[in-house]
Amino acid sequence: QVQLQESGPGLVKPSETLSLTCTVSGDSISSSFWSWIRQPPGKGLEWIGYIYYSGSTNHNPSLKSRVTISVDTSKNQFSLKLNSVTAADTAVYYCARVVTIFGVIRPYGFDMWGQGTMVTVSS
Amino acid sequence: DIQMTQSPSSVSASVGDRVTITCRASQGISSWLAWYQQKPGKAPKLLIYAASSLQSGVPSRFSGSGSGTDFTLTISSLQPEDFATYYCQQANSFPYSFGQGTKLEIK
Numbered sequence: 341q342v343q344l345q346e347s348g349p350g351l352v353k354p355s356e357t358l359s360l361t362c363t364v365s366g367d368s369i370s371s372s373f374w375s376w377i378r379q380p381p382g383k384g385l386e387w388i389g390y391i392y393y394s395g396s397t398n399h400n401p402s403l404k405s406r407v408t409i410s411v412d413t414s415k416n417q418f419s420l421k422l423n424s425v426t427a428a429d430t431a432v433y434y435c436a437r438v439v440t441i442f443g444v445i446r447p448y449g450f451d452m453w454g455q456g457t458m459v460t461v462s463s
Numbered sequence: 464d465i466q467m468t469q470s471p472s473s474v475s476a477s478v479g480d481r482v483t484i485t486c487r488a489s490q491g492i493s494s495w496l497a498w499y500q501q502k503p504g505k506a507p508k509l510l511i512y513a514a515s516s517l518q519s520g521v522p523s524r525f526s527g528s529g530s531g532t533d534f535t536l537t538i539s540s541l542q543p544e545d546f547a548t549y550y551c552q553q554a555n556s557f558p559y560s561f562g563q564g565t566k567l568e569i570k
Contacts, residue, residue: 449497
C-alpha cells in the first residue's frame with residue numbers, strides 16, 4: 341500500500357533553514373501532485389505547498405518566499421526547505437498526496453498522509 | 464484567500480448520538496470541500512471529499528452535505544472510535560485552507 345515517510349532534523353536554530361524529505365513507497369512520485377502541510381502544537385492545519393514530478397510548484401503566499409519544494413524522481417522523494425525560520429515555524433510537518441487523476445489535480449483534498457515529524461525551532 | 468470557519472469549536476456527545484458539525488467558507492467553493500478526522504498524535508484521515516462523497520473504507524455513518532459556502536458533516540450514530548478532532552478543507556482554489564477544527568469529546 342502507499343506509504344509516505346517524513347525525515348529530517350527535529351531541531352533547527354532560529355534564522356537557519358528547515359529541511360525535510362518525504363519518501364514515497366507503493367506509488368510512483370510521477371503519478372500525483374504532492375504537498376507539505378504543517379500543524380503547530382495544539383493548533384490547526386496549514387497548507388505549505390505542492391510539487392509535481394515535472395517540477396511545477398505552488399506554495400502558500402503566507403510563507404512569502406521562504407519555501408522551496410523540490411522532487412527527486414530517482415529516489416521517489418520530494419523535499420521541503422523553509423529558510424529564515426522562527427519559533428512560529430515550530431510544528432508537526434506532514435507530507436501528503438494530492439488527489440490527482442491523469443496528471444490533473446482533482447479538488448478532492450489529500451488522500452494519503454505521512455505520520456508527521458515534529459520540528460522545533462529553538463537555539 | 465478563502466477563510467474556513469467551523470462550528471462549534473468543541474462538542475460533547477455520547478455513544479449512539481447523532482452529531483453535526485458545520486463549516487462555512489468566506490466565498491463560494493462549489494462542492495470542493497473535504498472533511499478529515501484527526502486523532503491525537505496521528506495524521507489527519509480523509510473522510511469525505513467533494514462535500515458528500517465518502518472516501519473508500521470510511522463507515523457509512525459519516526455523511527457530508529452542502530455547496531457554495533455552507534457545509535455539514537454528520538455522524539449518524541457515534542461510536543467510541545469517532546471521538547477525535549474534525550477539520551474541513553476547501554479544495555476549490557489555492558492556497559488550500561482548513562477550518563480551525565472541531566473537537567468531539569465524550570459526554
